[in-house]
Amino acid sequence: MTEFAAAAMASGAQLRLRQLTKAFGASQAVDRISLDVPAGAFVSLLGPSGSGKTTTLNLIAGFLTPDAGDILLDERSIADVPPHKRNIGMVFQSYSLFPHMTVAENVGFPLRMRTRLSRQAARQRIDEMLALVQLGHLGTRYPRQLSGGQQQRVAMARALVSHPRLLLMDEPLGALDKKLREQMQVEIKRIHRSVGTTVIYVTHDQTEALTMSDLVVVMHQARVSQVGTPRVLYEAPANLFVADFLGDSNLLTATIAHVSGDELAVEIGNGEKIRAARGTSAAAQGSRTVVLIRPEDISLTATDERTAGQDVVAGTIKDISYHGDTFKLDVALGADMLKVKVPRERGAGMERGQKVFLTWNSSVVRLLPAADRTSDASGEDER
């Protein structure tokens, strides 16, 4: 268990979802989702719209009743507990601050509803919370007088004031512009570390999920596609959808050419054979598969500088685009097109039509199942 978990165990709840299911009419919104969330963790539900992440959040909150399955908070089932009794805090994309109450009154609202704290004690808690979100001086203002970022911080203070063991966040930064969003991401993480509550964070922005979370749950078409730490998801995706959804990717159809012991080689589109990481997927010689190579893992040279143990393939640059700190190149390899990302100095001399040599470490060539139930086999492009 990591250090955050140990410290946070006292203030964060453990959350379990068991075969949670919800349908709206004919469409399945959430399909047998099971999840174990350790106490105090910051967990993101990441996925495209329609993947079921917001529905899952609303089920945890209690605004929707599941068709089947259970929700356990600290090992006790809360599926039959009405939302106002679940002792959860929640932050919404539209802030949802009560317009006719001051900031202090907004923050104090859960205390009025849930506890019997004296005025003084409540006052103290409210001040504590406002200090935590760094808005101590704005207690008497009204929400309409605050900026978007400030309103969201008030919303967080309100959600945390009664020390809930679970905090739900529904795309809270969606309404903010890029710079503010990045600042708020740091803020939210800082608050999480201070308070130690368990956080479930819904987002469609993979950068947000990767930078903020202890664990990411990638959702796709009402199901869980993969669960893991950001690094595991990015570097060892379990299926096509996750590989494509997170970061840029090159997905090449290939046939397994050779399997022996630790070694694995695949034959890609242009007939060349390259080595791949063994991975966990069963690999039978001759079977079709998909390999993933991240653009930033590919090195580009103008001349063939191959060293032993490395695969090198030759290609032609079809397009270059400048991205300030990097160049992104489209390199044609027979029928395949590979995206390559190189640092600025590297790409500076390159031009369209130039013949180049691509090389990489065989450990970054990952095998993916050719098709499985959580990947959109029909719709996905394999580039």
Place this chain on the structure above:
Amino acid sequence: MSATAGRLGLSAAVLAVLIYLIFPVIVVVAISFSSGNFLVFPPPGFSLRWYESIAGDPEWVNALWVTLKVGSLSALIAVLLGVPAAFALVRHVIPAKALLSALILCALVTPPIVTALSTYLFFVPLGLVNTVVGLACAHAVSGMPFVVINTSASLRSADINLERAAVIHGAHPLWAVLRITLPIISPGIVIGAIFAFVHSAHELLVATFVLGGVGKPVAVKIWSGVQATSDPTIAAASAILIGLAIFTFASAAATQSLAKRRTA
């Protein structure tokens, strides 16, 4: 055809139609202040005598009083029944929702004579003829669509997350509806109630059948007046109805903008 010519043409057409719409209203109001004895426009002079004669005539005063009672009661019933119905239609998943909302709106497209005749036949054995309550109950049916439509519109544009924010942080769901959502949608409810009231005040045929005798409302009295008399009393009575409607609407609008200023 050039754009400006088209725009000019459109403006001219619009102006003409608006005059066509407004003018008769102006006529009525003007005549109500007429110093002459006949229904002529433009009136010969200014006078308040017709308003005075209404104020002094116990039958007219009673009629206005009846209209007020029936209108308020039917609007109240429409609100008490229509607001929950609007919540059900907007917030919940219901089988055959389209059919149910069509049922609620039915009353507005049914010919008034059919409603009047059927209501009368129904009320006679129930003993509801010649009662204010009876007429109010009947008018409530046609007031309900106005309340449901306007409340639904308000509900749809209100942010449901405000209510959810209250509930998740400890408020009982009913408390959240009453103290958070209801104030937000009150403009819609009030507008619906006003429309229901005005509709009741103007309604003629059901009123004629159900309450056309001694305790008749203003609309019925105006109708019999129009066919019998030819003096501007009728105009004055109508102007009073107009004034009442405008007053209610204006005060509602004022309270709403006050509320908006507080919460914007």
Place this chain on the structure above:
Amino acid sequence: MTALAEPRAAPLLRPALSSRGRMLPALLLLPCLAWITFFFLAPLVLMCWRSLASEGFSLEPYGVLFTSPLFTKVMITTVRTAAITTVFALLLAYPLAYALTVSGGKVRALILVFTLIPYWVDIIVRSFSWLILLGDNGMVNKALMALGIVSAPLQMLYNPFSVLLAMVQILLPLTTVTLFGAMLRIDRTLITAAKIHGASEWHAFRTVFFPLSLPGVYGAGLLVFVLALGFYVTPALLGSPRETMIAQTIMVEASQLLDWPQASAAGAVLLIITTSIAAIYNRYFSLDRLWGGSDK
């Protein structure tokens, strides 16, 4: 890393949702629907019943309806008047609704207020104001004579002209607002796109906006037609006996002749006609979208 993948299969807990949650929408709707059923639907059923049975079961009143020259003439007059009213109401409402659609905030609000003010005046008064204006001594005749266009007052009352003039005026606000609501839903960027590709204002209107507005026109037309069929006050006040519409006939049957079965039969026929048309409307346009754009 801590195990977070799909845990070992657990038995399905908890059956379907609580019965309390299921019942709420029904409880909210029930009072409203019960009221309407009791105070609206039950009377209609009763009326239809009375049309068939006064002394024993008999279809005679319906027979009279379809054979009597009086009734057939009145029905024809009613349908004809309603149809003409609908056409003119649509013709006048269209430019008004279009102006509302293309106008900015203040102008739009102003036009809307003026369009809706007449609504606050009841039908009786609006009809009888025409009585004043169109009479022999009325303003219109006086103006015409003063301008020398005519030498004797024109007979403008107690004929189809006065009835139609008043009916169109009375139904105009609703037609306009309904059309406006429909027009608002048309994607204006389509017109901009047309103009960018060289269409003139008029051409863009004719080929893009107008066809897209037609469903709204049909919808508003159906609505106005249904309402016009049931008109009572206006033809009674401004029309001669030749312009009698069905509502007046039913009134006479009921209140003067006290022939309840006959009145009920006529009422039932009128009800069936209007319900059928409303059902057609509902099928294509959905009744509750009617007032979607007319929020005041």
